[in-house]
Amino acid sequence: MPPLALHLLKIGFITALYIFLWVVGRGIAGHLKRESARSEAPTVAITESPTQAGMTFRVSGPLILGRSPEADVVLQDPYASDFHIRLAFQGGEVRLHDLGSTNGTQVNGERVVAPLALRRGDRVQVGQTIMEIR
Amino acid sequence: MSRNTEAALVGLAAALAGAGAVLAPLADGDLPTYDVLLAPAVFLAAFGGLLLAVRRWAPRATRTLLPLAAFLTAVGWVEVSRLDRDLGRLQLWWLLVGTALAGTTLFVLRRRGVGVLRRYRYLFLVTGLGLLLLPLLPSSWPVRGLTLNGSRLWVRFQAGDLSLSFQPGEAAKILIVAFLASYLADRHRALTGMPRRLGPLSLPEPRQLLPVLLAFGVSFAVLVYQRDLGASVLLFLVFAAMLFAATGRFAYPAAALALLAGGGLAAYQYFGHVRLRVEAWLHPFADFAGTGYQVAQGLFALGSGGLTGTGLGAGRPDLIPAAATDFVFAAVSEELGLAGGLAVIAAYALLVAAGFGIALRARDPFRKLLAGGLTLTLAVQTVLIVGGILRLLPLTGITLPFMSYGGSSLLANLVLVALLARISHEEGS
Numbered sequence: 001m002p003p004l005a006l007h008l009l010k011i012g013f014i015t016a017l018y019i020f021l022w023v024v025g026r027g028i029a030g031h032l033k034r035e036s037a038r039s040e041a042p043t044v045a046i047t048e049s050p051t052q053a054g055m056t057f058r059v060s061g062p063l064i065l066g067r068s069p070e071a072d073v074v075l076q077d078p079y080a081s082d083f084h085i086r087l088a089f090q091g092g093e094v095r096l097h098d099l100g101s102t103n104g105t106q107v108n109g110e111r112v113v114a115p116l117a118l119r120r121g122d123r124v125q126v127g128q129t130i131m132e133i134r
Numbered sequence: 135m136s137r138n139t140e141a142a143l144v145g146l147a148a149a150l151a152g153a154g155a156v157l158a159p160l161a162d163g164d165l166p167t168y169d170v171l172l173a174p175a176v177f178l179a180a181f182g183g184l185l186l187a188v189r190r191w192a193p194r195a196t197r198t199l200l201p202l203a204a205f206l207t208a209v210g211w212v213e214v215s216r217l218d219r220d221l222g223r224l225q226l227w228w229l230l231v232g233t234a235l236a237g238t239t240l241f242v243l244r245r246r247g248v249g250v251l252r253r254y255r256y257l258f259l260v261t262g263l264g265l266l267l268l269p270l271l272p273s274s275w276p277v278r279g280l281t282l283n284g285s286r287l288w289v290r291f292q293a294g295d296l297s298l299s300f301q302p303g304e305a306a307k308i309l310i311v312a313f314l315a316s317y318l319a320d321r322h323r324a325l326t327g328m329p330r331r332l333g334p335l336s337l338p339e340p341r342q343l344l345p346v347l348l349a350f351g352v353s354f355a356v357l358v359y360q361r362d363l364g365a366s367v368l369l370f371l372v373f374a375a376m377l378f379a380a381t382g383r384f385a386y387p388a389a390a391l392a393l394l395a396g397g398g399l400a401a402y403q404y405f406g407h408v409r410l411r412v413e414a415w416l417h418p419f420a421d422f423a424g425t426g427y428q429v430a431q432g433l434f435a436l437g438s439g440g441l442t443g444t445g446l447g448a449g450r451p452d453l454i455p456a457a458a459t460d461f462v463f464a465a466v467s468e469e470l471g472l473a474g475g476l477a478v479i480a481a482y483a484l485l486v487a488a489g490f491g492i493a494l495r496a497r498d499p500f501r502k503l504l505a506g507g508l509t510l511t512l513a514v515q516t517v518l519i520v521g522g523i524l525r526l527l528p529l530t531g532i533t534l535p536f537m538s539y540g541g542s543s544l545l546a547n548l549v550l551v552a553l554l555a556r557i558s559h560e561e562g563s
Contacts, residue, residue, distance in 0.1 A: 001160050009157055010445040012468055016153070017477040020146055020205055024484055027135030027198050032491070 041089050042120065048130040051076045055080075062088040064099070065126065079103050079127025093117040094133055096124065103127055137189075140197040144185055148177035149203035152210025154446055162448030169222065171217060176226040177208060180233040184552075191244040192559035196492060199558070202485045203536055203551045207544070209478060210537025214458045216447055221458055221539050235545055236552035247560050248553060252500050255316035262309035263352065265302035269360055279280045286360045302354075303365045304533075304546035307372075308553075309510055314373060315503035318380040322499060326381040336385065346359050349373040357397075361407045364518060364532030370394065371514045376507045380499070415528040428455045432523045435461075435468035436475075443471030458539040460531050464523045468539035478537070479520065486513045492558040505557045508550050526541035 041060040046052045052075070053090045057063070063072040068082035077083065082102035088095050097115045105112040106125040118124065122133045152174035153312050156166045181204040188195050205207065206231065215222025243250065251258075269286045273436035280288035280299060290299045318325070321342070328336035337343075349370060357366035374390030401408040418426035431454040438444065451457045451465035458465070467475035489509025496502040512535050522529035533543040 001163065004155075006161060006445055006448070009160070010470070011442060013150070013153055013157060013446065014442060014473045014477070015147070015211070016150060017205075017470075017474065020143060020150070020201070021477060021480050021484065023139065023143060024135070024198055024201055024205075024481075027139065028484060028488055030135070031196070031198070035491070035495070093282070 022067070032059060042094055043134045044087070044124075045096075045134055046129060046131045047123075048128070049075075050128060052129065059087045059089045059094050062086060063111050066099075068099075075126060075129055077127040077129045080129065084126050085124075087118075093119075135197045137197070140201060141182075141185060143201035144181045144204050145178065147181065147201065147208040148174040150205070151177050151208040151211055153217060154208070157445070158212070158216035161445055167219065168218065172214070172223075173226065173436040176229060177211075180241075181207075182230045184233040184237055184548075187240050188552075188555050191240040194559045195246035195555035196488055196558040198484065198488045199551050199555050202481055202488070203548065205481050206478070206485070206536035208537075209466060209474075209481075210462055210534070212446065213451070213462055213469065213537070214539045216469070217452055217465060220538075221363045224541075225539055225544070228544050231541070232545040232548040237549040239549050239552040240556060243556050248501060248556050249498075249560075250506060251312050251411065251504070252316045252319070255313045257311040257312040258316075262306040262313060264366070265306040265309070266352070266356060267359075268302045274341040274474065287362045287365065301540070303362070304542040307365075307368065308508070308546055308550055310369065311372065311376070311507040311511055312504060314376050315500055315507050318376060318503050319498070319500035322380040325377070325386075326383060327450075328383065338385075350397070356395060357401060357408070358405070361405075361496065362531075363408060363411060363528075364515075364530035367394075367530055368511070368518060368532060369515055372507060372510050375504060375510050375514070379493075379506050379510075380503055403524045411415060411528045411530070415522075418525070428461070429522075429525060429529055431455065431460055432464040433525065435464040436524070439471040439475070441471050442473050443467070443469045445469060456531075458518060459533060460529075460538065461523060462534055462537050462539070463520050466537070481537075482512070482516045486516075489513075489554055492554055492561065495561045496557055497561060501557050501560065505554055508554055512547070512550065 015102055023112045041058045043056050043058050044113055046054065064083055064086050065073045066082050066084040067073055067075055067077060067080045071083060081099070081103070082094070083099045084101040085105050086089055086097040088097070095115055096105070096107065096112065098112045107116065107118065112128055116119050118133050120133050124131050152170055155169040155173050155468045159166050181200060185200055188200065198213050211222060211225055213216050214225055268289050271277060271279045271289065273279060277289060277291050279286050282484040287301055287303055288299050289302055326339055327340050330337040330339065331523055350477045353366045356362055356369065370390065374387055377386040377390075378384070402412055413420070414429050418429040420426060422430055435449070435454055438449065443449070446469050449468040451468045454461045454464055463475065463478065466478060486509055489505060489512065493502050493505035493509060496505050515532055515535055518527060518530045519532050521527035532541050535547045536544065
């Protein structure tokens with residue numbers, strides 16, 4: 001075998017190694033992208049409200065929703081308590097905590113009695129305000 | 135990655151083994167042997183079979199694990215077979231046995247999953263420690279310890295003419311990781327709380343530190359009685375890293391490093407075999423023909439490889455002592471150059487990334503710690519031996535996972551990959 005041919009074969013072998021790794025690496029990168037899309041902070045959209053319909057916000061850290069101007073998300077809703085609920089995004093899910101509100105909170109029409117995890121598409125009702133997890 | 139890509143990559147790994155079997159003899163002007171057909175056939179049968187087992191018993195498993203294991207095994211096999219054709223053929227047998235064992239692992243866990251392993255932790259601990267200490271059996275027994283190259287880490291089983299040698303430490307590392315994952319999953323809260331204060335330091339309850347000291351004791355015993363620096367450091371580092379993963383407290387790795395430094399200094403002072411390793415690391419050319427010979431030959435191999443290597447079969451990796459086992463990375467880097475060596479390291483990095491990804495997504499502490507611990511074992515082992523060859527660390531004689539010649543090592547690492555695949559399958563359920 002002439003040395004040039006051997007050299008080319010060697011380069012070909014090494015190239016095959018890198019093609020292999022490139023395909024695997026792309027597979028892992030795609031997996032990570034899907035994963036981070038899944039773990040990205042979900043959006044909450046207000047679908048029904050006297051004045052705030054159409055408003056959206058993201059639950060990246062813990063958020064307090066209520067009528068008080070000091071709440072993280074101020075609800076313009078006479079039936080909402082000052083500090084009504086707390087939403088937190090942890091471990092890939094949004095957790096809802098009713099902070100002892102006067103009129104209570106409903107998720108998909110059911111009264112919330114204990115902190116619970118929300119899923120995408122769940123409808124949360126606080127007073128007259130209805131919001132959806134997206 | 136789609137199912138078809140995964141299967142194609144396993145096929146490509148088999149083709150790489152075949153290509154290596156052609157290229158190595160060509161460099162000497164020889165015609166390829168029947169290994170050209172045998173190797174791809176065995177790789178296809180072994181990894182194809184394991185692929186089918188994964189699809190049947192862990193269908194939602196991450197698809198990146200098997201191709202990477204096949205890749206590393208193939209590149210390692212090419213070099214081992216080029217160094218010693220008979221060892222290469224033996225390794226093909228080990229590959230078949232190993233993938234069969236990995237498939238059996240998936241079969242056994244098919245219904246109850248890895249969660250069932252949590253229940254048997256003390257069995258794992260006792261078996262693991264027993265296996266670690268097995269090589270200390272007297273040399274006159276039918277199952278006996280064997281001292282090779284100054285380290286007593288082999289066991290030989292002899293019945294009449296039939297003899298079988300194995301390194302029980304390789305299986306022990308998986309058992310001990312499984313024990314630790316189970317133990318830490320139950321105790322991590324107690325270990326995270328640090329109620330005691332000592333000046334500026336917060337300490338956990340002293341009795342919570344007992345297992346740390348026990349692990350240190352076991353590692354040190356392995357170092358003293360078996361003179362096995364590699365297994366000793368591997369066990370200890372994996373344990374410290376798992377403690378850190380379970381608690382998130384920096385106190386544990388800090389304490390572990392302090393113990394390691396103290397233990398290392400003491401070992402350097404009192405044990406000749408440790409001092410020789412350190413001397414060969416710092417001054418490989420001071421005693422070139424003697425203690426520094428292996429490290430120095432490894433450096434020559436790396437240096438003469440250059441960017442793209444001498445070509446398969448065209449270098450002299452046979453000059454390195456233990457080229458097919460501990461120094462297979464140096465041999466690959468000589469014949470495929472920096473490019474080949476980096477490809478191998480990239481493959482380990484991807485494998486470790488995939489493993490930690492599985493640990494992050496796993497749904498309970500036991501599975502997280504098991505996946506993390508198994509991945510750490512692979513990572514620490516690779517860093518220790520590659521670091522030793524590159525003279526970044528003192529040389530510790532342990533195998534390079536998947537690539538080194540050796541049945542015990544290949545079997546253990548294939549089972550390890552099967553466990554990771556099973557955990558990644560369970561993440562979604």
